[in-house]
Amino acid sequence: MILIQKHFFMLNKYSGYNSKFYLKIGTRFVYQINTKKFLKTTINCGQPTYETHPHLLCKNEVIPGIKKEEFLSRQRSLMRSVVTRKSDVYHILVIPSAVRKYMSDHIPYPFRQNSDFLYLSGCQETDCALVLFGDSDSNFSSTLFLKPPDPQAELWNGPSSRADDASFIFGVTNGKILPQLSSFLTNKIQNHKKCVLWYNQKQKVQSFVDKTVNSVALENKIYINDSLDNHCHKLRLYKSSSEQKLMRKSCQIASKAFIKAMKSTKPGSTEHELYATIDYECRMGGAEFLAYPPVVASGINANTLHYIDNKQKISNGELILVDAGCEYHGYSSDISRTWPANGKFTDTQKTLYEATLSVQKDLIEMCHARSSLDALYDAMCYKLGKALSEAHVFKKNVQDPKDLAMLSRTLCPHHVSHYLGMDVHDTGTVKKNIEIESGFIFTVEPGVYINQNNNFVHDEFLGLGIRIEDDILVTDNSIEVLSANCPKEVEDIERIMSISNN
Ligand SMILES: [Mn+2]
Numbered sequence: 001m002i003l004i005q006k007h008f009f010m011l012n013k014y015s016g017y018n019s020k021f022y023l024k025i026g027t028r029f030v031y032q033i034n035t036k037k038f039l040k041t042t043i044n045c046g047q048p049t050y051e052t053h054p055h056l057l058c059k060n061e062v063i064p065g066i067k068k069e070e071f072l073s074r075q076r077s078l079m080r081s082v083v084t085r086k087s088d089v090y091h092i093l094v095i096p097s098a099v100r101k102y103m104s105d106h107i108p109y110p111f112r113q114n115s116d117f118l119y120l121s122g123c124q125e126t127d128c129a130l131v132l133f134g135d136s137d138s139n140f141s142s143t144l145f146l147k148p149p150d151p152q153a154e155l156w157n158g159p160s161s162r163a164d165d166a167s168f169i170f171g172v173t174n175g176k177i178l179p180q181l182s183s184f185l186t187n188k189i190q191n192h193k194k195c196v197l198w199y200n201q202k203q204k205v206q207s208f209v210d211k212t213v214n215s216v217a218l219e220n221k222i223y224i225n226d227s228l229d230n231h232c233h234k235l236r237l238y239k240s241s242s243e244q245k246l247m248r249k250s251c252q253i254a255s256k257a258f259i260k261a262m263k264s265t266k267p268g269s270t271e272h273e274l275y276a277t278i279d280y281e282c283r284m285g286g287a288e289f290l291a292y293p294p295v296v297a298s299g300i301n302a303n304t305l306h307y308i309d310n311k312q313k314i315s316n317g318e319l320i321l322v323d324a325g326c327e328y329h330g331y332s333s334d335i336s337r338t339w340p341a342n343g344k345f346t347d348t349q350k351t352l353y354e355a356t357l358s359v360q361k362d363l364i365e366m367c368h369a370r371s372s373l374d375a376l377y378d379a380m381c382y383k384l385g386k387a388l389s390e391a392h393v394f395k396k397n398v399q400d401p402k403d404l405a406m407l408s409r410t411l412c413p414h415h416v417s418h419y420l421g422m423d424v425h426d427t428g429t430v431k432k433n434i435e436i437e438s439g440f441i442f443t444v445e446p447g448v449y450i451n452q453n454n455n456f457v458h459d460e461f462l463g464l465g466i467r468i469e470d471d472i473l474v475t476d477n478s479i480e481v482l483s484a485n486c487p488k489e490v491e492d493i494e495r496i497m498s499i500s501n502n
Contacts, residue, residue, distance in 0.1 A: 046160035047124040062122030064329040065246045068171035080137035081231040090192035093132040094199045096209035100126045115422040116232045141173040148177040185216045198228040233427035238439035250328035255486035257281035267316035271296040287326035294324035302465025303449045336469030343497035348460045355387040360468045373417040373432035380416040381405035445469030
């Protein structure tokens with residue numbers, strides 16, 4: 001048996017820079033006490049690092065833009081959040097990674113990590129788990145459980161990180177392999193009188209971890225606290241300055257893609273081509289992929305809220321509603337714009353568009369007051385009804401605020417805002433009635449969708465669908481519209497569309 005006294009890590013700059021894959025980011029020397037010799041092994045990493053991808057990451061960053069220290073501070077904050085009072089209770093928190101999903105035999109979907117796991121570890125590998133354990137935020141450790149080495153799998157999928165290198169790569173206290181999770185949890189539980197096991201039961205992101213946690217809990221008669229996601233989402237709600245930078249960039253990339261799409265729009269082209277333009281421009285801008293299947297809806301298709309078919313031909317005189325965003329190093333943008341196929345709004349389209357835009361701008365102004373997302377929605381219902389009434393969209397003269405709000409709710413059946421971050425509908429367990437604070441990022445997205453059977457509006461508006469959506473960051477003293485570079489004024493859109501793409 002080899003007794004390992006100490007690991008020495010040495011980054012191999014040259015092999016790293018020359019490496020085309022994630023291999024060989026450095027060398028580990030292991031001192032063996034019994035033989036008094038150094039054993040030399042290679043440090044593998046299953047994701048880009050500064051050593052292999054210096055065009056993506058800076059020194060000490062685990063994922064682009066986020067340093068090791070920030071992951072440690074996130075873990076500490078989560079411990080602080082779950083330890084409610086000073087006591088002798090020992091806490092064990094289990095956060096699973098996502099698994100690889102397949103579209104057909106051996107053909108994987110692009111992998112996307114579980115956001116809570118990525119937020120806390122920075123690890124982009126499949127089939128692993130992070131465990132935090134201790135009795136306070138000043139006395140806790142972290143263990144990353146990684147896949148056991150599998151040369152056959154690595155032949156096909158490339159190298160994956162080794163448990164021995166977990167602390168070096170991710171900054172966790174130590175690493176183990178996933179099959180050790182069960183005995184590890186059992187051991188911790190049996191060595192502490194009062195234990196709480198924290199694990200999100202609502203979303204089964206990985207069946208192995210799910211089965212392990214539940215069977216260990218059952219065997220040891222220990223209670224599973226299911227609210228870990230609430231604690232994690234509350235932390236994720238406040239974007240750090242490095243996260244704000246990534247979000248800003250994500251919105252800038254998407255905004256540029258929208259401008260290109262507007263410029264390339266012409267009657268006779270297809271929704272599919274616009275989709276391709278946005279996808280291409282986002283990737284060329286540095287985004288990994290689009291943050292969600294985009295809505296590219298021409299004409300009456302805009303009345304289908306989640307229209308993602310995107311196959312129709314674009315006709316002269318129609319409006320096109322596009323709702324798209326990209327994911328940039330794990331952070332999402334979410335923008336909607338509506339523009340005329342031929343580059344010029346008709347009077348009717350302009351009337352409805354200007355009414356929607358005025359409401360959207362009012363709501364963005366309202367963000368300075370830091371009410372809540374629900375307050376923005378209530379305000380939208382009244383303001384939209386009023387704006388549409390003043391623009392003579394309705395057949396009848398509606399004045400009563402309640403009637404106006406009710407009409408708005410039928411014309412805009414969705415909420416006006418959601419939190420935005422690593423997920424498009426970010427921090428889903430956080431209520432929308434809480435006061436907006438510095439560091440929050442959310443959307444403001446009023447829409448008007450008039451289907452062809454609507455009896456309340458004048459016929460000329462039937463079939464039109466409009467949504468205008470921006471992404472807002474609340475700063476200490478003000479707000480920042482992260483998607484401000486994406487044109488939304490009628491004259492800006494018409495001017496941009498008169499200049500051809502090159
Ligand atoms: Mn949205």
